[in-house]
Amino acid sequence: MSTSSIGHGTETATNTIDSETLRLWLADGDELAVLDIRPTDVVGYASPLFATNLPADRVEAEIDRFVPRKLVRTVLVDDGDATASAVADALTAAGRTAVYVLSGGIPEWTRDGTENLPTFDIPGQKFSLGIRDERETPSVTAAELETLKSESADVVVIDTRTVAEFTAGHVPGAVGVPGAELLLRFADVVPSPDTHIVVSCAGLPRAIIGAQTLIDAGVPNRVSYLHEGTKAWKQENLELETGATALYGPVDEAARERAAQWVRAISADDEFARVDLATAHEWAADPDRTTYLLDVRTPEEFAQRHLPGSINSEGGQLLGVSHRTIAVRGARVVLIDDPTAARASVVAHWLQRRGFEIALLLHDFETQA
Structure with missing residues (x-):
């Protein structure tokens, strides 16, 4: 393989870039794919880059789904163990002409900490907190919600996570309605405009966005999000309920008509x-x-x-x-x-x-x- 200087420093293989080059690529506006190829259990919820996690042993079989065009600049990031080089060679042999390896992988990328590092995608926590601060999205604490429930207040908790996450553990009595389904299912799940809606997830992002979605759409109910979600519920030494105890059902025509009204409201300033x-x-x-x-x-x-x-x-x-x-x-x-x-x-x-x-x-x- 020929060698050339890509980024800074000494000559390196043409498919290797340094951290400074990746920083520049993340900001240049051209199409760019970044794949964290470490095992999923190592990456966890998200890599420091907030890049797509596609483990090395699945890259060749699944890359077409994630990076459909073979010409797109694609940066592979490993654990600094040279795994990415072998994967890059295989992808290049398969006709991908712009595959690169981040020199040193995640250890080198995070060598000076993660505080000021650019990311591939905007972290959900950061984005949702920005929305909360901008819109002043109302919230309730786990203790406040428990008091409302103990006083038999007219309150419904809507859990906006996936059905699998909901089933694993949720606030007792909550209804599972994944976030994008809120407007479509709302009228069936909450028939009364007097009901206080508390939107929950495991922590903050999906609860904040879910609550603000309902507010932006103009539902007549009082809407809040549960601060820190099921995490806070457990921290109050309160038990979670498990199982698919209450999930959204089929959408009737009346609910669909109400949803159409809310869609028009939330989309009033959107142009797609x-x-x-x-x-x-x-x-x-x-x-x-x-x-x-x-x-x-x-x-x-x-x-x-x-x-x-x-x-x-x-x-x-x-x-x-x-x-x-x-x-x-x-x-x-x-x-x-x-x-x-x-x-x-x-x-x-x-x-x-x-x-x-x-x-x-x-x-x-x-x-x-």
Whole structure:
């Protein structure tokens, strides 16, 4: 392999970059993929880069889903153990022409700490706290919620995590409604405008965004988020309830009509291109631009029927951890939903603030093939 100087310092292999070069690439505005190829149990919730975690043993088999275009600059980050070099060689042999290895991996990237490091994606915690501070999103503490419940107040706790997370443990009596489903399911879950809604998750991000979504949409109820979610509940020595005890159900027509009203409210200042399937496929085939076709409905709906070329990216998760699906910075994102657009509108409302270029593709899955 030929050698050249990429970034700073001495000559290195052409597929190796240093930390300073990665900093520049993260800021240059061109398409860029960053893959943390360490094992998932090592990476945990998110890598210091907030990059897509795709373990080394899965990269060759799954990279096309995450980085569809072979020409996109792709940086592999390992644990400093040279694993990335072998993976880069395999990807290059498979026709990917712009694969690079971060010299020294995560240990070198974090050598001086993580406080001022740039990240691939905006951390959900940082983003949600910014929204909370800007909008002054109301909150209640776990102790306050317990008092409300003990006094039989008219309060409903909505847990905005995935069904699996909800099942593992939630505030007793809560209803599981994943974040992007809030507007579509709200009228069925909360029939009274007098009910106090408390939105919960495991900590802060999805609860804050969920509560502010309801507020921005103009639901008539008082809405708060549970500060620190189930974490705070346990810290108060209160027991969590387990199992799929109360989950969202089918959407009736009245709830769908109410959702459409709230969609119009939350989208009043939003402007997103509306595209058809032919245009979406044309974009996806564009050799000069990456496009993701993301179906933001529930996994169950996607399994029953979906558009060719699309992948399921449950809306609430896409909001909280977009880097787990969108591995190419600067890509175009097409959000796919049913004609009510309740899920896509919520996701688009927040993702646009994170710098994503969004378009909507609405499809009647019930009557159209």
